[in-house]
Amino acid sequence: MTTESEGLDLHSFRTDRPGIRKVLGDLEAEIMELIWEHLANQGTMVRDVFEILYERRRIAYTTVMSTMSRLAKKGLLRVEKKDQSYVYYPKFTKNEFIFHFVGHIIEDLFISFSGETLADTHAYAASETTEHLRQLLDELNRRRDKEEA
């Protein structure tokens, strides 16, 4: 399944993986989480990421560098050249990224299986609404009884 929107270029979706690992590799996801959690506000250089990751596990500098440039190619990071080094910036917050990839996977599902998927989704939405309305009616009845009492 391919997702291409807002400059995002994600080519695989693995249902058995948790969170953003459904669309990113392990190292890619680890780097992005690191950037979102610690380094989102300032630009990040490969060395910053490498130093943090190296403490967790022995990893080659070039592996981090190539993974970060792949993330830039996929549209998750923006890269700027400052002096003699490359500085990376996240293009989206974590929530924005999740919103985009989830939204487009659903859209893709609808395009691929519009008939059955839409019918099921409508049925699900209708049952959700009915349940919500029953609860609302119960609450209204409770409040009305209290008011009358």
Add this chain to the structure above:
Amino acid sequence: MHHTLLGFLSLVLATFGSALTMRMLNAIDEWSWRRALQLLVLLMPPVALGLGLSLFHHLFHYLCDLFSLSSPAWLESAFSTWLESTFPTWLDRALPIALGIVALGAVCFGGIRLILMARVMSRSGACHHAALERYAHDVAQRLGAVQPRILVCSYDHPLALTYGIFRPTIVLSTWMIEKLDQHELEAVLAHELEHVTRSDYLIVLLATVLRDAFFYLPTSRKAYRQLQQEKELVCDDLVVHATRRPLALASALTKVWLHRAETPRYAMVGGAQLLANGSTLTDYRIKRLMDAPLLPRTQPSRIRVLGTSLSIVLAFVVAQAISCILLLAVVGC
């Protein structure tokens, strides 16, 4: 071609004036004031066409003749050449005829809708309901409203509406009588009676014809949508003040919505739209009623409403006169 051009300019001016009025609406909270301006937006296109084509066009032609005024010959000929080369000649006849047919169609459609409604109701075996009529009589007296006819039609889905011209008629379905408790039913009836008090049945009829006649203008569609939605909110507020039971109306709305959710075929034909049109609006109305504080009923200043409406109309007439003068200056008296 002059008439077509003037008509087109009038519509452009009306759209511009309507868009400005719609922007003004964002800063206005009072319901009556908003309704007056929404109606003004809907009335602007026919008024613009009427003023431009019937009044100003002939008036300025007469003044031109009286004072022997004429536009420069080179300007007139240059404009005529541009006009002939840019627009096909058939447009001169086709455009006014098309607009006329649409407007006439809208008026006929409005009439047909009203006649059909009356016929459907007379054939549906709708009958009077003594208890409801007594309650309606009391509420109508309290509100100072016209005593409407109350009919109950045998229909197994929610239905509550007001129609008519000279004598408004409130129609409720048997579903409403059977499924709603006494307070809910009274709240629904009070809601419909408020529509009668505000003459919503006439205003909606006029607004629908105007919307259909100028359906191609986005401002007309937007003003109509706002008018339709806001009349429900106003009547909800008025019911809260009249019955002091906002939760009863909220409960009635929830039951109607629940029925619609449980009966998809019914929801698809839009049968419940009259009491609860659109789930987003219904949801909003229920939440409003659940949080409704019983505020004192305020009446907007009539002078303010009248003043603002007159200022807009005056500005619009002046703009229309200027556009007409400019056009005549270019195309020649």
